[in-house]
Amino acid sequence: MEMGHDAFYVEKRSEQVRGKKRLVIDYKPLNLFLQDDKFPVPRANTLFSQIPGATIFSKFDLDQQSRLSPPDNQPQ
Template identity: 70%
Template sequence: MSPSDLKLAKQECQELLRQGLIEHTTSNWACPDFYVEKRSERLRGKKRLVVDYKPLNHFLKDDKFPLPKASTLPILLKESKIFSKFDLKSGFWQLGVDPSERHKIAFCIPNAQYQWTVLPFGLKVAPSLFQKAITKILEPLLDNAIIYIDDIILFSKDMESHKKLFKPIPGKSKLVWYHVFRKEDTVSPTGN
């Protein structure tokens, strides 16, 4: 890691610690990390910290929860006229990780080791686990929703029907939509 990347990593880890997304650890497990520059981040002048979970992913059992198929979209959307699209920012980070399992998703930067308290990006099971959680939360809306990991499209034939989709979901916290719209476009899997 270059000196400038190390400085950036220390700052980023301090912020992740402050937010409660990671914690210090002395785990015997640790995957390396590095920085990447995606095109959109390069335009903002910001790199993204990536943990290389390839060694751990080799041992993880696949989670086969289905993702929607593109071929079904025209059928679902055929008669719809009103659409709302949402991208849940940092969606995986809305799922907590069991404290007894956190040591397995540890990572290190020079002179420090951390473990995630939330589901990190890079685990091969993360998309499926998140899809399963968000599908369960929005289950009452599935006849009018397409959920693809952290992207959600709600669709309706008319505005009146569409407005009903944003009412509190029975049996779920009335805060679900608050989390989706007002808390940095995130949703809590527990509804809290």
């Protein structure tokens, strides 16, 4: 099955002064063909109750969470 998706350029936030653009592709139509695999984020109290007795921990940094958000000029 062949599919095509809309592609367009948007201004890079960090390069707006220079007018640099980046290519983006809208893959939303592809969602109709994907299986919905829900995996909800556990509640904080559920996670904290699992800490006692744990010996290995990991962390992730949300400092760059702006990369997860759509650009201001794009529909959500």
